[in-house]
Amino acid sequence: MNPHTDVPPAPPARPGGRTGTGPTLTVLAGERASGALLCEAGTVYLSEGRVVHAESPVAPGIDVLLTTGGRLTAETWREAVGHTDGPGGVGRFLVDTGRLSDAELEICHLGALFDAAYFALGTGTGPRGFQRDAAHWLGPVRPVGADAVERETRRRGRLLDDLWPCPQVDTAPVVLRSPDPRSPAVTRRQRAVLELADGVRTPADIARCLGRPAFHTLIDIRRLAAAGHVETPRPQATAPPARSPGPGAVVWPDTVPDTVFADPGIDLLRRLRDALEATL
Amino acid sequence: MPGIDECLLEAMTVNGARGAAVIEWTSGLALGMVGEVRDDDPEATAAETAELARMAAEQRAFAAVGADAEQGGDAEGASSVEDVIVTTGTCYHLLRFVDTAFDSGVFFYLWLDRREGNLALARMRLRDLSERLALI
Known part of the structure; x- marks a missing residue:
């Protein structure tokens, strides 16, 4: 062959x-x-x-x-x-x-x-x-x-x-935000990540400081972004957009897993609202 | 100084052992696996056991009493949870956290036939094997 x-x-x-x-x-x-x-x-x-x-x-x-x-x-x-x-x-x-x-x-x-x-x-x-x-x-x-x-x-x-279908959080500097009081608690490993988030370091920088694999840090960052502990920045324009959104339009990630909508609980709706606010 | 495979093969000598694995609970990746796998899907098995390990390691309800005084470092991120045991009518599942001196997030997984296995003995064997995984 x-x-x-x-x-x-x-x-x-x-x-x-x-x-x-x-x-x-x-x-x-x-x-x-x-x-x-x-x-x-x-x-x-x-x-x-x-x-x-x-x-x-x-x-x-x-x-x-x-x-x-x-x-x-x-x-x-x-x-x-x-x-x-x-x-x-x-x-x-x-x-x-x-x-x-x-x-x-x-x-x-x-x-x-x-x-x-x-x-x-x-x-x-x-x-x-x-x-x-x-x-x-x-x-x-x-x-x-x-x-x-x-x-x-x-x-x-x-x-x-x-975990959170917004890949832009993987590469952007990690910016803290005040979470909703009902957000899931931060774990010990996540706390170490948050302590190094100074608005300049990216997830890769934080992984290096902690001596942790970068992917493990991305998991924490996506969970923290989903819970509203760190900002989800507006998606970068590097992805070639199939259709160009009008000014102020919400740019959705290309792939939104079905599972996101499988359980329309109040917690999910709240997180969606937070994410929308973060991108607008 | 044994490698992952030697430790896994030794785990399979525990009475009633049906399968063993070394898994990263942080990512759900199996670093090594021997013996039988439930439903013939090793990746799903690794991911599912990793999720259970993660919940046990990270939920505050299971933190060791007095573990709040954690300001003094604990740089390796070791879990205060030692092991997780799940019993079913036919099987025992044991998950033992491996305390490496670097940030690995690894646990040892062993599942046994309940009729042949001895839970207390298996737990001690797994503890020893986990220590050998990380110790010089």
């Missing part, structure tokens, strides 16, 4: 997203290719068709995740990076020298991989090119099937849209 005749995977869930010019992850996996798939919002590394790592400027790297929480000191990390020329890479060095357990490395690595893959594959304009045989300095830790990465990326997009 000629892999190039394959139907490309579903386009990015992001409104306005379009398939890029590079080969798709599915095609490369079918060819058992090794190298770096360069996307607008990140890079996905493949080894013999399996995903071994991913990076995105939006997602904190494994170094940030491990050092911010205090699991490793910055010094230990630098020392490990100095051993990138070893056969197993930085990851193997950390485990072999007793700095991390195998499971810790795997948990942190997989968290970072799926986090960055979501931004690389699920946002932006898709793959731009493929750098054959490029390998990541972390070294192989726990390769994942490309189909699993694609599926998870799509699931994450749906999950965010089910």
